[in-house]
Amino acid sequence: MKLEIGNFYVKDVAFGNETKFENNVLVINKEEALNYIREDEHITEADLIIAKPGENVRIVPVKEAVEPRIRPDGRPVFPGVTGDVEKTGEGRVHALKGVSVLGVGKHWGSFGDGLIDMSGEGAKYTLFSQTINICLVADTDEEYERYEQQKKNHAIRWGSHRLAEYIGRTVRNLEPEEVEKYELEPVTKRSENMQNLSSVVLVMQPQSQMEELGYNDLVYGWDMNKYVPTFMHPNEVLDGAIISGSFMPASSKWSTYDFQNFPIIKELYKEHGKSINFLGVIMSNLNVSLEQKKRSSIFVAQIAKSLGADGAIVTEEGYGNPDTDYIMCIAALEDIGVKTVGISNECTGRDGASQPLVTLDVKANALVSTGNVSEIIKLPPAEKVIGELQALARDGLSGGWAYDEILGPSVKEDGSIIMENNAMFCGDRIAGWSTKTVKEF
Template sequence: MELHIGNFYVKDIKFGDKTKFENSTLTINKEEALSIVKEDSHITEADIIIVKPGDMVRIVPVKEAIEPRCRLDGKTIFPGVLGPMYRAGDGVMHALKNCSVLAVGKHWGGFQDGLIDMGGEGAKYTYYSGLLNVCLVADTDEEFEKREQQKKNKALRWAGMRLAEYLGNCVKDQKPEEVETYSLPSITDASRDAKLPKVALVLQAQSQMENDGYNDLVYGWDTNRMLPTLMHPNEILGGAVISGSFMPCSSKWSTYDFQNFPMIKKLFSEHGKTINFLGVIFSNLNVALDQKERAALFVAQIANNIGADAAIVAEEGYGNPDADFIACIVALEDAKVKTVGLTNECTGRDGASQPLVTLDEKADAIVSCGNVSEMIELPPMPTVIGELESLARDGLSGGWSNDAVLGPSVREDGSIIMENNAMFCGDMVVGWSTKTMAEF
């Protein structure tokens, strides 16, 4: 299996008569792009707004981020979701780099939605402030989703994917600036260096909801319905997985994150040098205790069966999923697989609480990506895209309508106070993070 991703680096985005990529500039025919968005009759109103790094703009509620891409064979970039099923991670794709499509609610949000500041102090809290963003700002007629804390927002997220594919197709017939090639020999291939440790990456995707429409999808299949399985890392990078709409936002992995998963790319870069990269054990996060135990057992037995010496476990979420995270690490350690965990933590607003719901002495190598409850206070922004009041009104995971001590999240002057929880994909467990640890 060999995946080639041809990269086109976008330095500017503007509107024009024709959607095209020329001289490092992406030009968008707005009317044509909106016609792609409005293919779904549930979308009642929509607009596209371009924002750039450093713009004094606040975007909320942000629901999803997608990298614009296309496949040269004409297949959809998200098999089993936007089109027929095929095995992702093989063949040739083209990608517009340094930019994303953001799906933004025009009026209504939920606790899985987040906030992005493109400029000022708040920009440092999320990777997406550094991208050129095509904001799809839309509303729907789906009354059953309004005022629901755990909204599905399928219409907006699917529209964002269609828009990303439409934009990506403008470079289908062009020559890329560079080509990334991802190839991994089989686990039994004799070319592997037997002296190097064999390492697997365990991804615990968001899958806690037993109702349809909330969880991450693999080839369009709800991850709540699956058992841990071995996947080729190319499948993740190639569009096999899309983000869900349940996880508190700072903990969430967007579809853009899956398309570009930095930890996967790092393990690829070390393959044959410091490690033998075996692949991805794609796991899930469960509700009941027996489900958690079963998933941990499956992860450990897969790791043993492929001969893993070590594993990295990455958790999408916190709280209840911590039980899955720790159980998985313990099961791997019991199976003689040395394991490192990647997660955020919830130590409370004062930083004094237990960091994970469940702990174990065998989980002795964990990388923290930050505290979801860290307080963030930001001044007013001259421009707001979406609806600022959603942070306070709609139960976003880091916002509130009123607090006895702190008052409302959204103040009359437009300044905000919130927990890191509401920063869009802010904890960057996937590997974007530039955070560091300090001892006091």
Template sequence: MKLEMGYFHVQDIVFGEKTFFENGILTINKEEALNIVLQDENITYADLIIAKEGDPIRITPVKDAVEPRCKVSGGVMFPGVTNKLVPVGQGRTHVLKGSCVLAVGKHWGGFQDGLIDMSGPGAKQTMFSQLNNICLVADTNEDFEKNQQQKKNKALRWAALRLAEYVGNCVKDLEPEELDVYEHLPLVQRSKEVRELPSVVYVLQLQSQMLENGYNALVYGWDTNHMLPTLMNPNELLDGAIVSGSFMPSSSKISTYQHANNATIKRLMEEHGKTINFLGAIVSNLNVQLEEKQRSAFFVRQIATSLGAQGAIVAEEGYGNPDSDFILVVDELEDAGIKVVGITNECTGRDGKSQPLVDLSEKANAIVSTGNVSQFIKLPPMEIVIGELESLARDGNSGGWAESVLPDGSIEMENNGVFCADSSTGNHYKTVVEY
């Protein structure tokens, strides 16, 4: 399976009479773009606001992030979600690199929604402060969700997907500035030299703890609560086969943007044929009941051993209850003779002295920490707020509380509520070091 990714590097975003890309500048016809958003009758208000790196801007409540892209050949964007169900991971995809669509609530937030600061100390907490962001600020008539701690946010999240594709289509017929090629051959077609390298598999544990449809991560549009661990070609993940769910404390969430830019997968692909034989990605789920957790762990072990894996990277989306799924998979793989490196955040309390994971094992002896969700942070006021700052304290944000927002607009909160601050794909620069 061969995938070409053509990159167009966005240096600035402005509004204009038509949507086009030229000389590093992305120009967007705002009225036309909003018409794409308002195709959903559930959206009652929508606006677009540009937020760039270094701007004195605070954005909240953020619900998802999507990279503007278009398929030139070999599939569609977001298959099984906003477009028909067809395979992806092959052909050519064009990408407006350095830009991002953020789905932002005009008023209502919740447990799963986060905050992004484009400058100041808060900007160091999340990678999205470094991008040129197209903030889709919208409200909906989904009144049943407004007072719920957990929200599906479907209308706004799906609108962000459509908007990202609309913007991405402006480079469909252009020649990219840079081209990356990802080719993942079947195991039997690999050369003897590649097959003799250490064989490594990547295990991605997606959040899927909600029994009702609409909250969990989607694979080709399929709710991951209803799936068993599945072997996927890594090209499929890089080409948009996974859409982020709404259920997950914000700092631990893997956004749709990060799924399609999974830095761990990209590095494994880069090392393939040089230092490792990269076998593929096992996409797994995170469950609630112990029997479900054990079943998934058994399937991960069976797939990995059938492939002949000697090493594995296991990445967990979230913390708390999912830690038991994470540790079960590590134990199963280690018992099968497969060496494991885990990637996860931790919940060690504000003083850093609490147990980092709910479940532990002596076999989990190589873990990369992506941060402490309980880290206490103080953020100064910002000149501009996109969305509604009060939602952080009012609507049950996972890192906020009733007194989080101070009268001068400054914030006291936990890292838990910073958008994708410590998700496990490697798309960040923050970690915890043990001395």
């Protein structure tokens, strides 16, 4: 399978009379775009607001991030979501780089929603302080979940995907500045030189714990709670086969933007044929019961062994209960002789002194941490808030609270905030973006 991603680099975004991309500037006809979004009858209020790096702007509650893209051949960018189920991972897709579409609640937040600061101390915690963000700020008629801590956020999340595809149309028939090419030979048809390199597989564990459908990540529009570990081509991940769900606390989340640009996959591609033989992706899942977790680890180990993997990287979307799947999978791979590295965040408590993962195993002896979800963060007021700041305190965002007997409320009267790292949108960058490091004292 050969995938070409044609990149168009966006230097600025503005509203204007015509939606177009010209001279590295994306112009959006705001009313036309909003009319397109309002075709979903469940969206009752909607606005588009542009947030740029360096602005004194705070965005909350953020539910989703999507890179604007389009396929010149007319296939949907997100099969099973923005159109019929079609194959991904080959052909050409055009991408607008340096910009993202954010789905933002106009009022109501949720357990899995997060916060983005576009400047100042808070900007270092999330990749999306570095992108120009087209914020779809919306409210919906999904009143049955309005006061629920855990929301599906269906209309806003899917509206974000539709808007990203709508904006992507601006470059459908243009020539990209750069074309990235991703191609892997069939596993059994590779050269002798390639076969002599260490064979490596990436094991991904997207969020799929919720047994009630609608909260989990989707693969080709299919709820991953119904999924079992499967060998996938990495191009499918980069090409819209998987979209983010609404369940996991924000700092641990893989947004759709993360899947579209998954850095670990891109790094493995760079080393393919040089230092490693990149076999592909074992797409696993995260489960609820111990029996389900064990079954998935057996599947993963069997696939890796059948492929002839010498090494593996395992990365999980989340923490807490998913740590069991994560560690069990690493141990199962080590048991069959596959040397395995794990990548995850950790939950060591506000004082940093607790056990980092819910469960551990001596076989999991090569772990990469992307940070502590419980780290306390204090940030000054922002000049402008997109969305509703009080959602951080009021609506059960993981990392925010209405009142703490020691720390008081998350949102102070002057607009400053105190929160756990949990609430930073995609803040731990488990997909491989992380710039965090360790300092020993």
